[in-house]
Amino acid sequence: MAKRIDVDDLNVYYGNFLAVEGASINIAPLSVTAFIGPSGCGKSTVLRTLNRMHEVIPGGRVSGKVLLDGEDLYGPGVDPVNVRRTVGMVFQKANPFPTMSIYDNVIAGYKLAGARKHKNELDEIVERSLKGANLWEEVKHRLGRPGAGLSGGQQQRLCIARAIAVEPSVLLMDEPCSALDPISTLAIEDLISELKSSYTIVIVTHNMQQAARISDRTAFFNLPGVGQPGKLVEYDDTAKIFSNPSKKATEDYISGRFG
Amino acid sequence: MSDTGRSSTPTVDAPDPLTGRRRPVTVSALVGARLPSWAPYAAGAAAVGVALILKAVFGWEGWGTSFWTAVLVFVIGFTVWSFAVEGRRRAKDRFASTLIYASFVAAVVPLVLILFYIGVKGFSVFSADFFTKSMNGITSRQEGGGLYHALIGTLELVAIASIIALPIGIFTAIYLVEYGRGKFARAVTFFVDVMIGVPSIVAGLFVYTFLLLGFGLRPFGFAGALALAILMIPVSVRASEEMLKLVPRELRESSYALGVPKWRTILKVVLPTAMSGLITSSLLAIARITGETAPLILLVGYTARVNYDPLQGDMATLPMMVWDQLGKRAGTTSSDLTEARAWGAALTLVLLVLILNVGARLLARLFQPKAR
Numbered sequence: 067m068a069k070r071i072d073v074d075d076l077n078v079y080y081g082n083f084l085a086v087e088g089a090s091i092n093i094a095p096l097s098v099t100a101f102i103g104p105s106g107c108g109k110s111t112v113l114r115t116l117n118r119m120h121e122v123i124p125g126g127r128v129s130g131k132v133l134l135d136g137e138d139l140y141g142p143g144v145d146p147v148n149v150r151r152t153v154g155m156v157f158q159k160a161n162p163f164p165t166m167s168i169y170d171n172v173i174a175g176y177k178l179a180g181a182r183k184h185k186n187e188l189d190e191i192v193e194r195s196l197k198g199a200n201l202w203e204e205v206k207h208r209l210g211r212p213g214a215g216l217s218g219g220q221q222q223r224l225c226i227a228r229a230i231a232v233e234p235s236v237l238l239m240d241e242p243c244s245a246l247d248p249i250s251t252l253a254i255e256d257l258i259s260e261l262k263s264s265y266t267i268v269i270v271t272h273n274m275q276q277a278a279r280i281s282d283r284t285a286f287f288n289l290p291g292v293g294q295p296g297k298l299v300e301y302d303d304t305a306k307i308f309s310n311p312s313k314k315a316t317e318d319y320i321s322g323r324f325g
Numbered sequence: 326m327s328d329t330g331r332s333s334t335p336t337v338d339a340p341d342p343l344t345g346r347r348r349p350v351t352v353s354a355l356v357g358a359r360l361p362s363w364a365p366y367a368a369g370a371a372a373v374g375v376a377l378i379l380k381a382v383f384g385w386e387g388w389g390t391s392f393w394t395a396v397l398v399f400v401i402g403f404t405v406w407s408f409a410v411e412g413r414r415r416a417k418d419r420f421a422s423t424l425i426y427a428s429f430v431a432a433v434v435p436l437v438l439i440l441f442y443i444g445v446k447g448f449s450v451f452s453a454d455f456f457t458k459s460m461n462g463i464t465s466r467q468e469g470g471g472l473y474h475a476l477i478g479t480l481e482l483v484a485i486a487s488i489i490a491l492p493i494g495i496f497t498a499i500y501l502v503e504y505g506r507g508k509f510a511r512a513v514t515f516f517v518d519v520m521i522g523v524p525s526i527v528a529g530l531f532v533y534t535f536l537l538l539g540f541g542l543r544p545f546g547f548a549g550a551l552a553l554a555i556l557m558i559p560v561s562v563r564a565s566e567e568m569l570k571l572v573p574r575e576l577r578e579s580s581y582a583l584g585v586p587k588w589r590t591i592l593k594v595v596l597p598t599a600m601s602g603l604i605t606s607s608l609l610a611i612a613r614i615t616g617e618t619a620p621l622i623l624l625v626g627y628t629a630r631v632n633y634d635p636l637q638g639d640m641a642t643l644p645m646m647v648w649d650q651l652g653k654r655a656g657t658t659s660s661d662l663t664e665a666r667a668w669g670a671a672l673t674l675v676l677l678v679l680i681l682n683v684g685a686r687l688l689a690r691l692f693q694p695k696a697r
């Protein structure tokens with residue numbers, strides 16, 4: 067079941083450094099939300115707070131609230147491991163596990179977590195996930211081969227299959243196409259449009275055409291100055307952001323008149 | 326071209342495309358003058374020739390002076406020649422290349438000589454008996470005998486030391502890479518660095534004081550294995566740490582992002598990915614202690630008999646057998662026969678490390694992540 071996300075006055079710190087200040091966003095279920103903005107503005111950082119991945123970096127912490135269907139991800143007793151099972155993530159660089167076959171990569175979420183499942187059930191999960199990631203036809207004859215032997219675009223789709231195999235409610239994508247050629251990018255974008263019917267998707271992208279093509283709503287982050295925390299400047303329907311933004315900084319950025 | 330200090334456009338004789346007759350043709354500015362490919366060999370031959378002439382003229386004895394003269398003449402002569410023809414930048418390149426090749430040769434030649442010498446000296450005593458008999462009852466004037474007792478001792482001690490040290494080393498490395506933050510981790514790293522430099526006799530002395538003197542015990546195998554383990558741990562920590570650091574952070578992150586707990590990520594992602602490296606690092610640690618002698622003198626002693634029990638009585642080891650057969654141990658004498666057996670034991674020691682090395686490499690390849 068796709069869930070909604072409500073971020074309320076979120077501050078993100080790395081040690082004593084305030085990386086993002088006062089971000090508030092409401093993300094509807096079964097929608098695609100794009101985070102855009104210049105490098106270092108904190109969009110990836112905010113994305114990572116949505117499944118508590120920022121804590122993996124030493125010193126990473128937040129203040130404020132992130133609600134998943136009304137439940138605070140940072141509430142007392144919340145286990146980040148359980149959060150990450152509900153909110154999946156795809157990274158910029160495709161990174162299938164090098165020691166595993168394509169098959170094992172898809173079910174890595176179960177295998178690594180030590181879940182015991184019947185072979186038939188696993189076969190079903192693999193087929194469903196690979197079909198969901200539009201990779202099934204290309205790899206169904208070589209499921210036993212290493213995942214690292216696939217092309218870059220195929221590896222990224224394998225990573226998406228791996229993420230959706232554990233049936234998360236939300237899928238976070240951190241610049242999933244930035245290392246891919248236009249054809250692989252198109253394949254992923256098509257995939258995102260299909261996945262929208264089952265998942266809430268949040269995607270960070272540097273490609274503004276991509277944000278305009280695939281997202282329903284867009285959040286523009288900006289860095290007011292060197293050494294200052296990144297801020298959420300504007301968050302609105304994608305059509306509005308790209309045609310008639312209400313803030314000057316947004317307009318400058320999307321029209322390339324930045325800095 | 327300013328580098329070479331020449332301003333005139335270089336020309337070269339080449340066939341004219343229309344007439345086929347050779348005539349001077351202007352060469353592109355991209356082409357610089359170069360020494361012919363046989364130049365280094367010619368320079369080398371000339372240097373040797375100069376050295377030989379000087380040897381004859383001055384009547385140098387031996388070959389040392391001539392050798393170093395040849396080297397010096399080659400380095401200086403070849404660089405000057407290159408400078409005259411090819412210019413400053415090329416000459417510097419030739420000079421640096423010469424030094425690098427020379428260093429390589431200087432590093433490899435002694436190694437090859439040692440292996441070759443041990444091989445020639447040691448192989449003559451190799452026989453089935455040599456590997457299956459002990460030195461029990463064999464005097465220094467007697468033929469026969471073997472290193473079975475010492476081989477057993479070395480294998481047992483190395484195995485015990487590895488069982489103690491490798492898990493500690495690898496777990497410490499996991500702590501340092503995956504969990505270690507702040508002062509405690511820095512302290513651990515510092516002490517590991519210090520321990521790497523601890524002389525082996527000090528480790529032996531430590532065990533001797535606490536175990537043998539402390540409990541009033543006679544030398545026995547396990548005490549030696551303990552000292553070897555102490556020497557092994559820091560090497561293992563350091564090498565394993567480097568291997569674990571090679572596992573990309575992205576792999577850990579994608580495992581966390583799938584909702585996999587940290588300990589399972591380490592167990593199922595980090596360790597398998599680093600497995601081939603960890604095998605290599607463990608082998609480094611084993612190779613470090615296999616030939617260790619000093620602590621064994623104190624802790625294990627030596628016996629000519631076969632002793633399988635590491636908990637009771639003196640044990641023989643290969644390095645101690647070399648020491649014994651050369652007549653260096655108190656109360657022993659040497660002869661041509663014992664000297665040959667010492668070389669045989671030394672060669673066996675080298676082969677043992679070699680076999681471990683090759684075996685570990687095969688094992689590591691088996692665990693290496695494959696692309697297709």
